[in-house]
Amino acid sequence: MKTDQPLIQALGIHKTYNHSHVPVQALDDVSIDIHKGEFTAIVGPSGSGKSTLLNIIGGLDHASRGKILIGGQDISNLSDSDLIDFRKNNIGFVFQSFNLIPVLTAIENIEFIMLLQGTSKAKRSKRAIELLNAVGLGDKLHSRPNQLSGGQQQRVAVARALASKPAFILADEPTASLDSQSANNLLDIMQELNQLEQTTFIFSTHDPRVMDRAERIIHLVDGNIEKDSYTNGNIKQPTLKQLP
Amino acid sequence: MGLLLKMAGRNLLRNRRRTLIATASIMFAAFFAITMTSIQKGTWQHTIESMLHNYTGYIQIHALGYSENQSIDLLLENNIELIKRIDQIPQVDKSMTRLENFALISAKDRTKGVMIVGVEPQAANEFSGIEAQLIEGRYLQSQSNDVIIGKNIASNFQLNVNDTILGISQGYHGNNAVGKFIVCGILDFGNPDFNSQIILTPLSHAQSFYAADNLYSTIVLSTKSIDDVPQVANALSQTLDSTMYEVRTYKEMIPSLIEVQLLDKASSRIILAILYILIGFGILGTVLMMLHERNFEFCVLKAIGMKSYQLFWMIFIEILSIGFIGLICGSLLAFPILIYLYNFPIELGEKITEAYARFNIVPLIKASIDQTIFFEQSIIIFIMVLFISFYPYIKITQLDPVKGMRQ
Known part of the structure; x- marks a missing residue:
């Protein structure tokens, strides 16, 4: 699945927060390469810096020192406005608490990202329906988030993350708010999308179910990479149809 | 813009109580502002019209120089054509x-x-x-x-x-x-x-x-509405030979009356300003509450790719909608009352009637149904919303998605 040129390069990332005027080192000289198509889990105890690393890779936060290259482009020095554009066009986000727009229906939530990208109405609708079908929610197009279960909301969030055809998807503890059945269903979908579409997924997680599926696990402890290992992953046979 | 409008509309319906409270505060403020302005204008208009009908008229035409030197030698010749031309001005009522x-x-x-x-x-x-x-x-x-x-x-x-x-x-x-x-x-x-x-x-x-x-010595005119006076005076100045005639409006003839009116207007403006400040703080309070409640949501929207100005537009539409719904409700509430007071003015008590009778005026509380009053209030509310919107704009541009989502 890997290509020679890394999709994401984190080079010597340092991040220091000021917590009540006391500097706290969240990341200390972290360097990683992630290739297209990888299904990577960043794991570690609370406070190990995994969410911070994910935020910096996603352009949501700035590193105190170091560089992030996405597809060869250095995003470390982009302005806030350019970073918003970059995130919109290159990165899909899946959050722990789903974070769907409460006033929009499932299909509108997915169309929303494409609307921000300037996609035409017809193309938006077509892709949103296909994505919802792909995550098994073809019958919930017009349901609002509060009419969906946690698992269903997270599947809509995955469909939303895929809507903009991003280079990779960042998922911050995506299974933390889900029951076991929903978590497994979600991971099935993500894994199949990874296999079928070569979609790159990067997780930050504590969840052994995610670690069990990941083909690469990066262990962070106190802001340092303690271990970075490739596994075979517990790969299931794909059941999803190819997305357009 | 369509989706922003849809989102703004649904956001207003999402927290109905907050929307209702904010709209109601604007509605009552608009009601009081419109009613007060309308009654003040209507009552003054009635008073001035009564006084002017008594003797002065709304506009007077004299021979040039008569107003400076009221001499019996500065007279106008009876000119039927001139009177006809004056009467043909559409806004002229009587001459x-x-x-x-x-x-x-x-x-x-x-x-x-x-x-x-x-x-x-x-x-x-x-x-x-x-x-x-x-x-x-x-x-x-x-x-x-x-x-x-x-x-x-x-x-x-x-x-x-x-x-x-x-x-x-x-x-x-x-x-x-x-x-x-x-x-x-x-x-x-x-x-x-x-x-x-x-x-x-x-x-x-x-x-x-x-x-x-x-x-x-004098041609005395009344116009169909006192608001037509400047227009008629202008038409007369263009029609009449300025080397022979002078045209004077009631404002030039009885400036003391206008000064009293201006003084009264000034005191009303102070009350209106206080009212507008209250409306402004009402809207600002709602905006602060909304920003606080939806901070997380705004951070998510920014994180997934919504730009600050797009987020601002959505909030601006929400604030503007609350402002205009409140204004329309306030206007609808005021309108029947003002129509009633226009058609059936309230007569004041005997003592006040006696005092005013000296000036041949029946003292009435009367409303004006001038559309410009409603229009002016719309403009003021719009400016206020624009002004208040600066705060959310600043807050949105300063939003840090990571911090916001962590909180």
Whole structure:
């Protein structure tokens, strides 16, 4: 699945927060390469810096020192406005608490990202329906988030993350708010999308179910990479149809 | 923009109680602002119109220089074409001519300076409703040497109906003006100065008295609405030869009245300003509450790719919608009340009525249904919303998605 040129390069990332005027080192000289198509889990105890690393890779936060290259482009020095554009066009986000727009229906939530990208109405609708079908929610197009279960909301969030055809998807503890059945269903979908579409997924997680599926696990402890290992992953046979 | 409108609309419906409270505060403020402005304008309009109909008129036309030097030699020739042209101006309601000059009158053993005013009896009555103000005797008849005198002149000279007055003055171009007048009626002008100084006589008799046949000093106009005065004055200035005529509006003739009106308006503006500040803080409070409650949501939207200005548009539409829904509800609430007060003004108590009667004014609380009042309030609310929107704009541009989502 890997290509020679890394999709994401984190080079010597340092991040220091000021917590009540006391500097706290969240990341200390972290360097990683992630290739297209990888299904990577960043794991570690609370406070190990995994969410911070994910935020910096996603352009949501700035590193105190170091560089992030996405597809060869250095995003470390982009302005806030350019970073918003970059995130919109290159990165899909899946959050722990789903974070769907409460006033929009499932299909509108997915169309929303494409609307921000300037996609035409017809193309938006077509892709949103296909994505919802792909995550098994073809019958919930017009349901609002509060009419969906946690698992269903997270599947809509995955469909939303895929809507903009991003280079990779960042998922911050995506299974933390889900029951076991929903978590497994979600991971099935993500894994199949990874296999079928070569979609790159990067997780930050504590969840052994995610670690069990990941083909690469990066262990962070106190802001340092303690271990970075490739596994075979517990790969299931794909059941999803190819997305357009 | 379609989706932003949809999101804004649904956000308003999402927290109905907050929307309702914010809308209600604007609705009541708009109601009070519109009602207060309308009643103030309507009441003043009624007062000024009553005063102007009494004698001055809304606009006067004289020979050039008459307002500086009210000489009997600065008269206008009777010009039917000119009167026709004036009457053809669409906003002109009524017009009439007058010949006015000071004279000495004597009766019994007393003499006093007064103003003997020649009027067209029918036109003057239609203009000012003089006949209804008679307290004794009858109204003027054309082609007679009748006079109607103010009630204070009657009491000073101890005159009754059918008594005779002698008048002496300077006539047109140095002629002697001497004449005899028969009192046919005693009038309460409702104004102490008028009651002590004005004597009305038919225009033909005044022209004969002042040796000014076919001449008059003033053309008096009323317009269909007092708001038409500037437009009519402008039309007259363009129509009339400025080397022969001068046009004066009531604002130039009785500036003291306008000063009182401005003073009253100024005090009302202070009250309105306080009202607007209250509305402003009401909207600002709602905005602060909304920003606080939805901070997380805004951070998510920024994180997934919504730009600050797009987020601002959505909030701006929400604030503007609350403002205009409140304004429309306030207007709808005020409108029937103002229509009622326009058609059925409230008469004030006896004491106030007595005080105003001196000026021949029926004191009324009357509303104006001028559309500009509603329009002005819309503009003010819009400006206020624009002003208040600066705060969310600043807050949104400063939003840090990571911090916001962590909180």
